Amino acid sequence: MEPSSLSGLPAGVGEALEAEGVAELYPPQEASVDAGVVDGESLVAAVPTASGKTLIAELAMLSSVERGGKALYIVPLRALASEKKAEFERWEEFDVTVGVSTGNYDSDGEWLASRDIIVATSEKVDSLIRNGAPWIDDLTCVVSDEVHLVDDSHRGPTLEVTLAKLRKVNPGLQTVALSATVGNADVIADWLDAELVESDWRPIELHTGVHFGSAINFDDGRQREVPVERGEDQTAKLVGDALDTEEDGQGGSSLVFVNSRRNAESSARKLTDVTGPRLTGDERDRLRELAEEIRGVSDTDTSEDLADAVEEGSAFHHAGLASEHRGLVEDAFRDRLIKCVSATPTLAAGVNTPARRVIVRDWRRYDGEFGGMKPLDVLEVHQMCGRAGRPGLDPYGEAVLLANDADTQEELFERYVWAEAEPVRSKLAAEPALRTHVLATVASGFAATRDGLLSFLDNTLYATQTDDEGRLAAVTDTVLDYLEVNGFVERDRDGGSEGLAATGIGHTVSRLYLDPMSAAEILDGLRTVADDGATGEGDEFVAADEPAPDADDAGFTTYTRAGEDNAADATASESAADDDPAPAVTPLGLYHLVSRTPDTYELYLKSGDREQYTEVCYEREAELLGDVPSEYEDVRFEDWLAALKTARLLEDWANEVDEDRIAERYGVGPGDIRGKVDTAEWLLRAAETLARDVEGIDGDTVVQVREARKRLEYGVREELLDLAGVRNVGRKRARRLYEAGIESRADLREADKAVVLGALRGRERTAERILENAGREDPSLDGVDPDSSASAAATAGADADGDGDGQASLGDFG
DNA sequence: AAAGGGTTATTATAGACAGCATGTC
DNA sequence: CTATAATAACCCTTT
Structure with a gap:
C-alpha cells in the first residue's frame, strides 16, 4: 500500500511520506489501515520497537485533525515528549500544529488549546484533567505510547485511570495504543474496545x-x-x-x-x-x-x-x-x-x-x-x-x-x-495508587457517590482483567476511610448510595498533584510548628549549628569556600550567633518533612550511615517536625533516617557546598542531586500552597517555607537570595560578588564597575549582561579594568573549567 | 622491617513523573 | 537460596 493512496489525510501528506522514503507501508501499518486507523477506529498495535509504530500513530492523528479534530499523544518520559514533538513538527508544513506539555517544559494553556497535536506525559495529562484544561473535551484522538507500562506498579495506574477518564469525557474518542509485543495484547484491546494488530515483523x-x-x-x-x-x-x-x-x-x-x-x-x-x-x-x-x-x-x-x-x-x-x-x-x-x-x-x-x-x-x-x-x-x-x-x-x-x-x-x-513476553497486569488495586486516583476522581467530578466511583473504576484495565470482583471495592473503601480521616473527602452515608465530595483542601491536594499521604504528612508537620514553635527551644538550634566534635565527617553543613575544604568551620556559626529569636522552623526541618513523603524517592542508607544519621537525628531532633519514631520499636525509623540523609543533602546544597563534595559525601551522581533538589522544590511549593489554604498554620511558617524553597532553587545561603535572583547569576557568581562587597541587586546597580568585573574574573561580556539584568542604567564596561583585589578574593578557589563559569545550573533543558 | 603479591572478606546494587514562572553559558 | 566487581583487609613471602 502506498502512502499517497490513503484517503482522509491532509492533502500532500501521503506524497510527503513518499518523499521521505516511505514508498510502501510496512505490513503492520497496512494492517492498521485495514483496521481503520485513518477512519477513526480504535486500535491496539502490539509490534516490536522500530517497526513503524510512530507512523501508525501519525496516520491516526493526522486523519483525525483533517476531520477537524484534535489529537493527544501520551508518552511515558519527558525526554520522549520532546523527541516526538520534533518528529511531528514536520507536519506544520501542512498546517498541523504541535505543542508539548510536561512538568519541566510547559506551554501556556491557551496556546495549547490552539494546537492540533499535543504531546504530554501521562502524569501531565492526568494533572491537566484535574485542573480542568478546557481543550480536554475537544479531543478526538488519543495515542498512548508504550501502553504496556500500565503494568508498572508505580506509574501504570496513572496511565490506566487517565485513559479511562479521557474515554469517559469523550465518548467517541479514537484510542490508539502502541505496545511492545506482550503476552496479552488482546486483553488490552478488549479493555479499550479496539481492534488488535499484532505482529513480530521488523523492517530490519x-x-x-x-x-x-x-x-x-x-x-x-x-x-x-x-x-x-x-x-x-x-x-x-x-x-x-x-x-x-x-x-x-x-x-x-x-x-x-x-x-x-x-x-x-x-x-x-x-x-x-x-x-x-x-x-x-x-x-x-x-x-x-x-x-x-x-x-x-x-x-x-x-x-x-x-x-x-x-x-x-x-x-x-x-x-x-x-x-x-x-x-x-x-x-x-x-x-x-x-x-x-x-x-x-x-x-x-x-x-x-x-x-x-x-x-x-x-x-x-x-x-x-x-x-x-x-x-x-x-x-x-x-x-x-x-x-x-x-x-x-x-x-x-x-x-x-x-x-x-x-x-x-x-x-x-x-x-x-524463545520466550514470549509476560502478560501485562494492572496494578491499580493497591492502596498507594488508589489513594491518589480516588481523590482525583472524586475531586474532578467523575464520581459523586461510592457506587459512581466503583462504576467509574469499572472502565479500567483492572476491572476487565480481574476475577476478584470484591478486591477493588475493598481497597477503595480502605482508601476512602483514609481520605475521610485526613479531611480530604466528606462522605454522606444517609442516602441510598453513599455520597462523596472532596473538601476544599482535598481539591487543592488533587490539583497540586500530591499523593494525599504526602499532603497529610506535610500538613501534620507544619501544624507541629504552630503547636510548639513559640515555646522558645531556641538554644538547641544554635547548639546544633556548631561544628560537631569530630568535625571531619560531621561538619556537614559548614559552608566551605571552594578549594578550602573543611577549613572554614568558623563561618558556620556566624549566622547562628546573633540574637534573633530562634526560627520556629529551619530549612533542615522542612527538607526532612518533604523528604519523608511518599513523593520523594529514598536515598539508600549505606553501612555506617545508620549510626551516623542516628546521631545527627538526635543532635538536631528539635529542628525535625513531628516526633522521631522509636529507634528500637518502630520500623519507620529507617525511613526517617533515609529522609534525614536526603534532607542533609538538600541542606548542603542550600549551603553552597560544591556539587562534587555533595556527590562524594552521599555517594550520588549529579543527576541524583538535581533530581532531589527538583523534587524538594516542587514539594515545598506545594507545601506553601497547602499552608496558606489551611487554618492553623502560622503566616511566618509560610515565609520560612518559601525561603527554604528559594534557597534550594538557587542553591545559596540566605544572604545571597537577592543576588542569585538576577539572571545569569548562579550560586558561584553570587558568592564571588558578595565576597567582593556587592551584597544585593541594588549594590549591583551602584557598585564600582571595576569591582564587579574583578569579582567576575574579568569576564567582560558576562559582567555586562549581569549588570544589564540587574537593571543598571549604564551596563557598558568599555575601558573598565578589573579590580584585582576583588578578583583575588574571588579566585581563592580555582574551578576546573578555568573561565569562571562554574555555574551549577539546575535548569532542566533536556 | 618494609615492600610486594596473593587470597579472602566486605560492601553494595535500576529507574524518575508532578507545580509554577520564566529564561542556561 | 541465587551474582559480581571493586575494594579493604589480611596473610605470607621476598628482598
Whole structure:
C-alpha cells in the first residue's frame, strides 16, 4: 500500500511520506489501515520497537485533525515528549500544529488549546484533567505510547485511570495504543474496545543469540565465531568484533546493558581499550571537544570519568548522569562518534538510541524485596534487544546474551530468546495508587457517590482483567476511610448510595498533584510548628549549628569556600550567633518533612550511615517536625533516617557546598542531586500552597517555607537570595560578588564597575549582561579594568573549567 | 622491617513523573 | 537460596 493512496489525510501528506522514503507501508501499518486507523477506529498495535509504530500513530492523528479534530499523544518520559514533538513538527508544513506539555517544559494553556497535536506525559495529562484544561473535551484522538507500562506498579495506574477518564469525557474518542509485543495484547484491546494488530515483523532483521565459548549461537541456528581466550573479556571481544565488521563501509557500534551504575562505569572504562585504538584522528579531535563539553556540565567525578571514557570513544549511561550528560552521550552515539555505550536500563526504554549490536551482559539484577539477584523480565530483555539495528545504517541488528557455561546458555535460550513476553497486569488495586486516583476522581467530578466511583473504576484495565470482583471495592473503601480521616473527602452515608465530595483542601491536594499521604504528612508537620514553635527551644538550634566534635565527617553543613575544604568551620556559626529569636522552623526541618513523603524517592542508607544519621537525628531532633519514631520499636525509623540523609543533602546544597563534595559525601551522581533538589522544590511549593489554604498554620511558617524553597532553587545561603535572583547569576557568581562587597541587586546597580568585573574574573561580556539584568542604567564596561583585589578574593578557589563559569545550573533543558 | 603479591572478606546494587514562572553559558 | 566487581583487609613471602 502506498502512502499517497490513503484517503482522509491532509492533502500532500501521503506524497510527503513518499518523499521521505516511505514508498510502501510496512505490513503492520497496512494492517492498521485495514483496521481503520485513518477512519477513526480504535486500535491496539502490539509490534516490536522500530517497526513503524510512530507512523501508525501519525496516520491516526493526522486523519483525525483533517476531520477537524484534535489529537493527544501520551508518552511515558519527558525526554520522549520532546523527541516526538520534533518528529511531528514536520507536519506544520501542512498546517498541523504541535505543542508539548510536561512538568519541566510547559506551554501556556491557551496556546495549547490552539494546537492540533499535543504531546504530554501521562502524569501531565492526568494533572491537566484535574485542573480542568478546557481543550480536554475537544479531543478526538488519543495515542498512548508504550501502553504496556500500565503494568508498572508505580506509574501504570496513572496511565490506566487517565485513559479511562479521557474515554469517559469523550465518548467517541479514537484510542490508539502502541505496545511492545506482550503476552496479552488482546486483553488490552478488549479493555479499550479496539481492534488488535499484532505482529513480530521488523523492517530490519534482528538476530538474537547467546555467546558462549568461542561463538555466538543465533536463534536461526547460525553461528558466528568470536573466540574468547582465557582471561579475555567476553564483552570486549564482542564489541571489537562488531567494530571490525564493516557494513556500508563502517564498523558497527554496540550497546552493552549491565545491572548497576558502577558496572556501567567500569565497563565503559574497560571498553576504552577496544574503542580507543580504532578511532581515526578526526574522531579523536571531535571526541576531545565532546569530552570538554561533558566536563563543563558538572564538576563531579562522574562527569570527569565520563569525559575520560568518551575521549576514547566509549561511554556510560545511567540515571546518575545529569540530563545534559545523557543528551550529549545519546547524540554522539547516534552520530556514530561514540562507538560503545555501557548502560543501565535507562537506555532500553528511553529515547531512540539504536546500535548494530546489543549485548545483554547481565540478565539478573539485585532486588532487595526479592532478597537477591532477580532475573530480568522477558519484556525488559526484549526491549533491550529491540535496540539492535539502526534503520538506514545496518542491514541487520544483533542482540547477544552472554553465558559462561552450557547450562546458562540453555537457560538464556529458554528464558529469553524463545520466550514470549509476560502478560501485562494492572496494578491499580493497591492502596498507594488508589489513594491518589480516588481523590482525583472524586475531586474532578467523575464520581459523586461510592457506587459512581466503583462504576467509574469499572472502565479500567483492572476491572476487565480481574476475577476478584470484591478486591477493588475493598481497597477503595480502605482508601476512602483514609481520605475521610485526613479531611480530604466528606462522605454522606444517609442516602441510598453513599455520597462523596472532596473538601476544599482535598481539591487543592488533587490539583497540586500530591499523593494525599504526602499532603497529610506535610500538613501534620507544619501544624507541629504552630503547636510548639513559640515555646522558645531556641538554644538547641544554635547548639546544633556548631561544628560537631569530630568535625571531619560531621561538619556537614559548614559552608566551605571552594578549594578550602573543611577549613572554614568558623563561618558556620556566624549566622547562628546573633540574637534573633530562634526560627520556629529551619530549612533542615522542612527538607526532612518533604523528604519523608511518599513523593520523594529514598536515598539508600549505606553501612555506617545508620549510626551516623542516628546521631545527627538526635543532635538536631528539635529542628525535625513531628516526633522521631522509636529507634528500637518502630520500623519507620529507617525511613526517617533515609529522609534525614536526603534532607542533609538538600541542606548542603542550600549551603553552597560544591556539587562534587555533595556527590562524594552521599555517594550520588549529579543527576541524583538535581533530581532531589527538583523534587524538594516542587514539594515545598506545594507545601506553601497547602499552608496558606489551611487554618492553623502560622503566616511566618509560610515565609520560612518559601525561603527554604528559594534557597534550594538557587542553591545559596540566605544572604545571597537577592543576588542569585538576577539572571545569569548562579550560586558561584553570587558568592564571588558578595565576597567582593556587592551584597544585593541594588549594590549591583551602584557598585564600582571595576569591582564587579574583578569579582567576575574579568569576564567582560558576562559582567555586562549581569549588570544589564540587574537593571543598571549604564551596563557598558568599555575601558573598565578589573579590580584585582576583588578578583583575588574571588579566585581563592580555582574551578576546573578555568573561565569562571562554574555555574551549577539546575535548569532542566533536556 | 618494609615492600610486594596473593587470597579472602566486605560492601553494595535500576529507574524518575508532578507545580509554577520564566529564561542556561 | 541465587551474582559480581571493586575494594579493604589480611596473610605470607621476598628482598
